[in-house]
Amino acid sequence: LNAAPGRAPRQRVRFLPAPAPGGGGALELVAARVPVLADHPLVRGPRFRKLKIGAGHRLDVKASGVFVLGVGHGNKLLTDLYNCHLTKVYTVGGLFGKATDDFSDTGNLIEKTTFDHITRAKLERILAVIQGTNQKALLMYSNIDMKTQEAYELAVKGLIRPMGKSPPIITAIRCLQFALPEFQLEIHCLHETQQYLRKMVHEIGLELKSSAVCTQVRRIRDGVFTVDDALPRTQWNLQSIQEAIQNCQLKVETELEKTL
């Protein structure tokens, strides 16, 4: 970053003595624009010595996926994005037949159960119920008076969202793959933690009269940022970062304007 051409040095007007035109000897003051010495790169030193980097929504050690970072002035946008309360999308992989103490497959085993009675239809029924109860929670925590006409109109458009603190809410959940004993779900949620999603997998297992552990949690979307915008580890260099910031700028601005 420091190698990039920096700002041009400031100029200022100084009155310098210069030999007068015409006769020799007498000195006159002539106005001239001169670069300020204090702005000289050798005086000032490298432009960037530290970079402030802020993190967006937390991501577990055991989880993977899109992780939003703010650089420098972008940190102010981070708080605004947090106040937008946009949904995040995860793909969660699960395994039937085991129950562990921390709900993931690396924990201590508590119980093993049979799972051959589980069918995709039963799983989808449970998912429908989860979606239904969370829909109710969505309406309740949004702190809107249900008796007003605007509450009705927002509910019709599906725009009612909790705009403050709330417990984790799942706005949509569906089954992507189902091959006993493994299954994969796509979960859209708000204000959640990855451990809550693992606990949800465990509870789905209990509801189906069996048990389940979570094998994989991967965030594929965080508000406006998707996996396509994200940079993999091989691309963690200045060029790609700058390109990515520019590509996302427009999206972030429109989203902030829409919500706030």
Place this chain on the structure above:
Amino acid sequence: RRGLSVAAGPPSTRQLREAEEAAPVFQYAGKAARRKDRVFVWGFSYSGALGIPSFVKPDASWKKPRRIQATPYCLETDQKISSAACGYGFTLLASNTRDITKVWGMGLNKDSQLGFQRSRRDQTKGYEYVLEPSPVPLPLEKPQQTRVLQVSCGRAHSLILTDNEGVFTMGNNSYGQCGRKVVEDEIYSESHLIHQLKEFDSRVVQVVCGQDHSLFRTKKGAVYACGWGADGQTGLGHYNITDVPTKLHGDIAGVNIIQVSSYGDCCLAVSDEGDVFGWGNSEYLQLASVTETTQVNVPRHLPFKIGKVKEAACGGTGNAVLTEEGNVFVWGYGILGKGPNLMETAVPEMIPPSLFGWSDFSPDIRVAHVRCGLSQFAALTNRGELFVWGKNLRGCLGTGRKEDQYFPWRVTVPGEVLDVACGVDHMVSMVRSF
């Protein structure tokens, strides 16, 4: 002090894996696990209509009487209940079993609308309030062969439809709503009289109770009515009471009617072609699309351009219909389900499907049934979810909140809701567990 034969540090990966494979496997549900059918009730409990005696008379000292059950509560039943109906402060549950006891009743019994319930303290008297689902004694000729198909309850009378012994009526008959001659100064409480109706043009397939009148729909598509007619709800062309079920004519003569509905003083009928016919009270603009009068005593065709209608439901002041595409249309007066601004309309207005859970994420959600209570509506989706809206009278909506609900709200029931019956201040639902 640890023993010398126990390993020192944490178990290695191999030991963990071996321990895991050696762990016992528990089986909670096998391949033959069946889904259970349950009944959930909620609403006002002091009338006994919920069927849970401990809400009215607590059986343990720490229990307190519960006036309102705001969320669904599971009711233990001996048999699988196939049909339920809520009246004005009482409930009837019916099972299509071949056993001797087929119908259970609970709630108000001041007009013997639950039959004669012999009091245990005094064998000559009957109960005025029945707090628990108690068998209703039916005078069947062949009790071990006849099946009860459907029950329906009105303000103070009830109808029970059987498959080959006609319709049984019991309760108040001051307007002839039980289909028998009105006896002056008849005392209806503690009465043993249950009337049987058999003379119809063909087999009766649906019975519906309005507030003080009864409607019968036969297999051939004809509709019969009896009872109070001051609002024209009997549809027989006059405003007098009728004490014998008489066939309706008017716009439904010759039309094959596939469903009838009524709860207050207005009636709706749906034909096999998807047309809607209405008659009865129109003070709340229920029939204002065809007439300015407030009472209509002959069935009139309601020319709505909303598509083919599958099901209709009548409430006290508002009506709802369900079309083939799965959309719900409401009209009338009161809380109709489109926010607090829509309080009355004569023309049906559609409720947006997004309020029932339809979205780009789940585009195949449709409403499968609509039901009406006196001032509430209930809708069942094809996923088994129950949505309610309307006046929350004594907690009858089941949302857990005390306020009225101006747009469809999901009721959390632990199971797939198969059917729901709405009353004045309570509701009963038949649910299948997961």
